[in-house]
Amino acid sequence: MIQYLKDIWENIQSVFATMGLVDYLDILLLAYLIYKGIKIIKETRAEQLIKGIILLAILFFVVNQFQLKAMKVIIETFLNVGIIAILIVFQPELRRVLEKMGRTTKVKKLALNFESKTDAATADIHNCIEAVCTACEQLSQTATGALIVFERETKLGEQIDTGTIINATPSPELFGNIFFPNTPLHDGAVIIRDSKVYAAGCFLPKPQKEELISKALGSRHRAAIGMSEVSDAVIVVVSEETGTISIAENGSLTRFYNKDTLRKLLTAKLIPEKPEAKKMKGKALKKHKKNAPDAKKEQGADK
Secondary structure: OHHHHHHHHHHHHHHHHOOOHHHHHHHHHHHHHHHHHHHHHOOOHHHHHHHHHHHHHHHHHHHHHOOOHHHHHHHHHHHHHHHHHHHHHOHHHHHHHHHHHHHHHHHHHHHHOHHHOOHHHHHHHHHHHHHHHHHHHHHHHOOOOEEEEEOOOOOOHHHHOOOEEEEEOOOHHHHHHHOOOOOOOOOOEEEEEOOEEEEEEEOOOOOOOHHHOOOOOOHHHHHHHHHHHOOOOEEEEEOOOOOOEEEEEOOEEEEEEOHHHHHHHHHHHHOOOOHHHHHHHHHHHHHHHHHHHHHHHHHHHHO
């Protein structure tokens, strides 16, 4: 056994001795892809699947080394058939992983296309955000439940098909009518597309790990979290019990917003800064840091 380990170590040394720059870059790229893959599948059922595959690979290595023929046949058979079974059983998880990979490439595309966004379109988004914030403030005061989804790069056609097409200009009055108790559309979600109230009464997917969500959260909050897990949408929730305003994004929920903080967050999420504005902010920050020591001296003098 010791000689076997020595042989392995010598083989590893010989491999590294013959490696060039391209080989090291290849290893770094592979390591990065593995890291990103682990990060994507973490906290899903696929994580348990990967653990099982790793355990099976270790077992197969041991079986192969000790020539356990019966076990080897069983494991090889399982691996041959198991790939198809994995694709079927874990189809939702694989779909979410591919969607998430696609969304990361769309972020750059969104930034590149921002220059082409007209002032009129930006004004429409501002007006939509203002209407939502005003409506949420009013609904919060009366503890009227609401669920509003801002569609972004991931299209929500499946959810829209479950609701009623409205395609109307957003206003506090419209949201008030939609979410008024006991009306036909009040239990579903409103989906905003291209700064319009595109659909209402829509059903959203359940969260991946519903059992881990606090029991204090109602069905609207759960639906919001579920929607945020499978898309890049920003979802606003008004609690029917307490009137609390919450935001769901990327599978997490933040709570206790008011009109001003809600407006600030939605503006930051839905209207990215232009490159010129970012440069101005960067210059201002550098100037602030440069003058910071002088400011401290002045404060010391005042004391």
